Amino acid sequence: MSSYHEEQPTVFVLDFGAQYAQLIARRVREARVYSEIVPFDISAEEVSRRKPAAIILSGGPASVYAEGAPHMDPAVLELGIPILGFCYGIQEMALHLGGEIPKTDIGEYGFAELSVTATDSLLLDGVPVTSQCWMSHRDSVGTAPAGFSVTARTATTAIAAMEDPTRGLFATQFHPEVAHTEFGQHIIETFLHHIAGIPPVWTMVNIIDETVALVREQVGTDRVICGLSGGVDSSVVAALLHRAIGDQLTCVFVDHGMMRLDEAEQVVRTFRDQFHIDLIHVDAEDRYLELLAGVTDPERKRHIIGEEFWQVFFEEATKLEGVKWLAQGTLYPDVIESGNKTAAKIKSHHNLIPFPAGVHFDLIEPLKALFKDEVRAVGSELGLPDEIVHRQPFPGPGLAVRIIGDITREKLDTLRSADAIIREEIGAWDTERSVWQYFGVLPDIRSVGVMGDERTYGHPIIIRAVSSADAMTADWARLPHDLLAKMSNRIINEVEGINRVAYDITSKPPGTIEWE
Numbered sequence: 001m002s003s004y005h006e007e008q009p010t011v012f013v014l015d016f017g018a019q020y021a022q023l024i025a026r027r028v029r030e031a032r033v034y035s036e037i038v039p040f041d042i043s044a045e046e047v048s049r050r051k052p053a054a055i056i057l058s059g060g061p062a063s064v065y066a067e068g069a070p071h072m073d074p075a076v077l078e079l080g081i082p083i084l085g086f087c088y089g090i091q092e093m094a095l096h097l098g099g100e101i102p103k104t105d106i107g108e109y110g111f112a113e114l115s116v117t118a119t120d121s122l123l124l125d126g127v128p129v130t131s132q133c134w135m136s137h138r139d140s141v142g143t144a145p146a147g148f149s150v151t152a153r154t155a156t157t158a159i160a161a162m163e164d165p166t167r168g169l170f171a172t173q174f175h176p177e178v179a180h181t182e183f184g185q186h187i188i189e190t191f192l193h194h195i196a197g198i199p200p201v202w203t204m205v206n207i208i209d210e211t212v213a214l215v216r217e218q219v220g221t222d223r224v225i226c227g228l229s230g231g232v233d234s235s236v237v238a239a240l241l242h243r244a245i246g247d248q249l250t251c252v253f254v255d256h257g258m259m260r261l262d263e264a265e266q267v268v269r270t271f272r273d274q275f276h277i278d279l280i281h282v283d284a285e286d287r288y289l290e291l292l293a294g295v296t297d298p299e300r301k302r303h304i305i306g307e308e309f310w311q312v313f314f315e316e317a318t319k320l321e322g323v324k325w326l327a328q329g330t331l332y333p334d335v336i337e338s339g340n341k342t343a344a345k346i347k348s349h350h351n352l353i354p355f356p357a358g359v360h361f362d363l364i365e366p367l368k369a370l371f372k373d374e375v376r377a378v379g380s381e382l383g384l385p386d387e388i389v390h391r392q393p394f395p396g397p398g399l400a401v402r403i404i405g406d407i408t409r410e411k412l413d414t415l416r417s418a419d420a421i422i423r424e425e426i427g428a429w430d431t432e433r434s435v436w437q438y439f440g441v442l443p444d445i446r447s448v449g450v451m452g453d454e455r456t457y458g459h460p461i462i463i464r465a466v467s468s469a470d471a472m473t474a475d476w477a478r479l480p481h482d483l484l485a486k487m488s489n490r491i492i493n494e495v496e497g498i499n500r501v502a503y504d505i506t507s508k509p510p511g512t513i514e515w516e
């Protein structure tokens with residue numbers, strides 16, 4: 001698949017530290033300019049060949065003097081392409097162009113007041129004389145390289161920004177890409193739109209049109225198959241492919257029976273009734289329940305469900321004639337390997353597909369240049385409902401990892417009913433979608449209670465609700481007591497077999513978000 005940069009003005013983000021580079025790439029795209037993360041040591045020849053419209057040097061955790069610190073090809077700085085460096089990037093620039101970076105051991109971390117000292121700065125145009133910025137560095141540039149003027153400072157960092165407009169080189173010691181830098185996005189946009197002269201043309205409509213064109217070119221008149229799970233990524237792939245190739249697309253929805261209330265119906269409604277996609281809905285609940293009967297080990301459950309998915313999927317796929325392609329919802333962060341040594345290397349088929357003997361489809365990955373928020377925007381633009389586009393992360397094995405112990409139809413129904421109440425109540429309260437994930441868990445224990453005049457011996461439901469940015473760490477959500485009380489009442493009154501409700505107040509780490 002040819003990539004966007006052949007048609008789009010592209011900004012290269014040199015990756016000196018993965019999380020910084022990804023954030024910068026996203027900020028550039030928010031400024032409606034297409035960006036790609038490239039290895040920090042990309043050669044000047046390759047840069048010349050691929051002709052980015054501008055380059056940004058990311059921050060990174062290393063010190064430029066550290067042994068094995070990542071270094072760029074200095075010749076990239078001489079290509080005449082506008083370059084902006086952040087944090088580690090300003091130091092790289094200074095190092096290669098004859099500036100000085102004294103080892104002072106006086107770092108600056110967190111909020112700092114930025115003072116613009118040169119009112120004619122091109123990069124800081126429109127930034128007030130004082131504003132807030134975010135710093136995170138130990139060393140800093142002591143003397144700017146010849147040709148550069150210093151344009152801003154903070155109390156502890158004399159060179160907080162410098163520029164040499166004649167050579168098109170700009171740099172900041174602070175991090176414009178983080179939200180804590182008040183005028184960060186403004187600075188990035190000034191660089192992209194005014195200094196590098198890149199028009200803001202990377203829009204959702206544009207992304208869709210280009211992807212559609214690329215898919216058509218790649219697929220021609222071949223048939224494509226796509227596994228649909230109801231999740232955001234596979235749903236957007238399906239909608240996008242349908243836009244591109246219409247009835248050359250067949251989707252297979254393997255319904256394992258472990259989805260939440262009404263979810264399976266919604267997948268069918270959306271794709272078959274609304275989009276008129278050729279959808280094969282395989283109701284495999286009985287098959288799964290049989291395989292899972294008596295299985296209590298979480299990893300075993302996951303394994304069975306994963307294996308069976310491909311089994312069912314290929315049973316259906318091989319019934320179809322002339323399928324050449326298998327569509328996958330791989331996203332940009334999935335294709336970028338993190339870390340400094342192997343920065344921005346493309347991962348090889350991170351999701352290995354277990355093709356049965358004698359079966360092979362080529363992969364088509366139409367979302368592989370997009371970040372998750374872009375995928376959601378594309379989904380909305382294509383007319384997917386909010387419940388799908390803003391769906392919370394939901395484990396592939398579904399409710400199976402939220403039922404502790406063995407899985408039965410009855411337990412699934414119980415958890416589905418309680419979970420629906422939790423989703424309804426927190427959803428109505430959390431209109432801003434500030435809670436990352438919320439759901440119910442059905443543990444394998446029973447406790448004594450009393451309802452009316454009768455003693456009960458029922459299961460509890462555990463409510464889990466967390467705030468998080470990326471699911472790597474999470475904090476339990478501080479839900480209002482009234483909301484917790486309402487959910488507790490409703491669950492006990494409306495869901496048979498539940499006589500107690502608990503709220504999980506464990507953060508991650510040490511807990512995980514899911515219970516299994």
Ligand code: XMP
Nearest residue numbers: 302393394395396397471508512513514515
């Ligand atoms: P944990 O429980 O490890 O979860 O804190 C982190 C995030 O990953 C989701 N999750 C899964 N997603 N298959 C998936 O597709 C799984 O087996 C699985 N287990 C956990 C979880 O919901 C959370 O968002």
